[in-house]
Amino acid sequence: MENKKDEFYVGYNNNVPKQTGRLLKKTVWIFLFVIIIFVVVFSYNQNPFNNGSFELTKESKVTGVYHESPYPMLRVQLGKNTYKNILLLGFGKFGAKKYINELEETDKDILNKEMTIDGNLIYYNGKTLLQISDEQNIIVHKDKQGKDIPLQIVDEYTLEGEIVDPKCYFGVMKPGKGKIHRSCAVRCISGGIPPVFASTDVNNVTSYFLITDMDGNPVNKEVLPYVGQPARIRGLVEKYSDSWFRIKIDANAIELLNKKSTIY
The missing domain is CATH 2.40.50 (OB fold (Dihydrolipoamide Acetyltransferase, E2P))
Known part of the structure; x- marks a missing residue:
């Protein structure tokens, strides 16, 4: 009769046979190596994160002079003769103009008027944008008139x-x-x-x-x-x-x- 020495592994037995243990270790190491290579290749082919920042959960009050040239912007004075133009955006996939149109139904001429707007700020490469979620977040200071934006x-x-x-x-x-x-x-x-x-x-x-x-x-x-x-x-x-x-x-x-x- 042929003398077979094949290992027999019982799952509830804590002692793993030597041959089976070596095979499992080899399989695990190969599997880990494949995962690492996949992660490296996948990461290398992804676009890097930009340096942009979106304050989704934070609302900021921004005061400046409203203008359209031709897109809604708020000209904010940072210091003496120093200004920053903040591009205004609507909520979701919409521009800010729809809020401005609703505002003009009551306030009429709002060009070059000072405004205070509550919204979510977006920063990127020196640019600042402001997302407005509702026209109720806009206060027009009718007694404060600004100047046309210089271009x-x-x-x-x-x-x-x-x-x-x-x-x-x-x-x-x-x-x-x-x-x-x-x-x-x-x-x-x-x-x-x-x-x-x-x-x-x-x-x-x-x-x-x-x-x-x-x-x-x-x-x-x-x-x-x-x-x-x-x-x-x-x-x-x-x-x-x-x-x-x-x-x-x-x-x-x-x-x-x-x-x-x-x-x-």
């Missing part, structure tokens, strides 16, 4: 970059990049959130341009086919008193580039 003409430029929605991209979503965020950006811009052109120069410095038509009016639906796709635009660039830029373009002249998106 400095820079020059006419041809830029390459991508159209993004500043809400998700600047900090509400992290990282706010990737293919799934492109459809989100389209919905945000179609809902009235100002389109922004992100353009990175040879020194890897990214500048942000609020996009308008040639007359300085809002463009939302006109740019939807180009959102999140590498493109070339040309137009007159103007600078606000801080780091925001505005570019006046002909949306029909936007040129799509045969490049892979670096954002979406």
Whole structure:
């Protein structure tokens, strides 16, 4: 009769046979190695978090002079001859203009009036945005009149970059990049959130341009086919008193580039 020495392992027995123990250890180590390689490769291929911040659970009171050029903004004085323009946004995937329209039904002319707004602040690369959840969070100080916002003409430029929605991209979503965020950006811009052109120069410095038509009016639906796709635009660039830029373009002249998106 053949003498078989195959091990027989009983689950409720604490003593694991040697051969079975060695096989289990080898299998575990191989499994751990595969998991580590998968995690490293998966992490390497993910978009990094940006330095944006969204104060979702914190409401801040911000006081400044309201203007539209052409998108709703609040010009806040930080010090003597020092101002910051805060881009106003609505709740969810909507712009702030719907709240302003409701406000104008009672307060009529609110341009260049001082306002105090309760909302959630968004910070990114020196830019500040404010999400308004309700028109009731806006107080108009009718007796305080501000001045028109100064805009400095820079020059006419041809830029390459991508159209993004500043809400998700600047900090509400992290990282706010990737293919799934492109459809989100389209919905945000179609809902009235100002389109922004992100353009990175040879020194890897990214500048942000609020996009308008040639007359300085809002463009939302006109740019939807180009959102999140590498493109070339040309137009007159103007600078606000801080780091925001505005570019006046002909949306029909936007040129799509045969490049892979670096954002979406």
